[in-house]
Amino acid sequence: MKLGIDFGTTRIVAAFVDRGNYPVVVFEAPDGNSFEWFPPLVAVRGGERRYGWEAWAAQEEPGWTVVRSLKRGLDYAGPGTLVQIGDQKVPMQHLLRELALALRKALLESSTLPARRGETLDVMLGVPANANSNQRFLTTEAFRQSGFNVLGLLNEPSAASIEFGHHKRTSHQFSERMRILVYDFGGGTFDASLVELDAREHVVISSEGIPTLGGDDFDEVLAGLALEAAQISVVDQDSLSQAEMFRLHEECRQKKESLHPNTRRIVIDLGNVRSGWPQVTVATGDFYDRCRPLVEETLHATEDLLGAYGFASGGSGAAQREEQRLEALYMTG
Secondary structure (H helix, E strand, O other), rough: OOOEEEEOOOEEEEEEEEEOEOEEEOOOOOOOOOEOOEEOOOOEEEEEEHHHHHHHHHHHHHHHHEEEEHHHHHHHOOOOEEEEEEEEEEEEHHHHHHHHHHHHHHHHHEEEOOOOOOOOOOEEEEEEEOOOOOHHHHHHHHHHHHHOEEEEEEHHHHHHHHHHHHHHHHHHOOOOEEEEEEEEEEEEEEEEEEEEOOOOOEEEEEEEEEEEHHHHHHHHHHHHHHHHHHOOHHHHHHHOOOHHHHHHHHHHHHHHHHHOOOOOOEEEEHOOOOOOOOOOEHHHHHHHHHHHHHHHHHHHHHEEEEEEEOOOOOOOHHHHHHOOOOOOEEEEO
């Protein structure tokens, strides 16, 4: 069974090959709900660790420390890096391997993946374009040690350009070689890639990225606005436990992801964070204004990428202007 796995910061998404189609795997959570993603969470209590949906459920139980966005720690991690979670110090490699094991178990036992018992799971893993060698090594080893047959790594913007090209080919919209910009704003990282592709192949010309900027930062912004609106004191904010911080960021993430163009107000129920705290309303415009500097950082990185290849500087002749033309902006994340 061949799969592609996007090992994301806030969500893990898997798709499998099925007679020329690539359906996304649907996971069944313990509460019976179905999701097209698997949570990359780890929960710790004493010497016990839980992952994925079991870690998600642990937030409702006393004494558990739940960590989201484990992948963000890969930016500075090496083979011997220890991660402090609650009262435990655990090697990053162990956490990644156990998370991959939990994912494999979920794929085989509680998902729509039509794999037979004992069947080999061949995977291509998606990684950020600017992932360093340690990140790539730790990710690959974690999946290999958990029983996956890793076929290779694919930069996430490259994967997006392949999907774009596949859509163009199947809809017979390819007429000549085109150059596109992939703008990939994920949960923990940002990447922009300049890609050339035609009906047969694609080539990544160059990439630019910010490894420490992603959707998690927008959750943090919304959390800050909600605490301000509720007039929660600095002392009380500092007293938030790790479990309460997890619930705060998850509350904000869910409300952020439910935004649409006509949303004018965001309602945050801080009672889900700590009993007795109020429900507050944040103006969507205030949230967008506070997030604007983060978006501008991605635009600066994108301009640097385009400027290095003459796209931002203009041209002196018709042929040069044609060479600098982008056929598409493909946004993903």
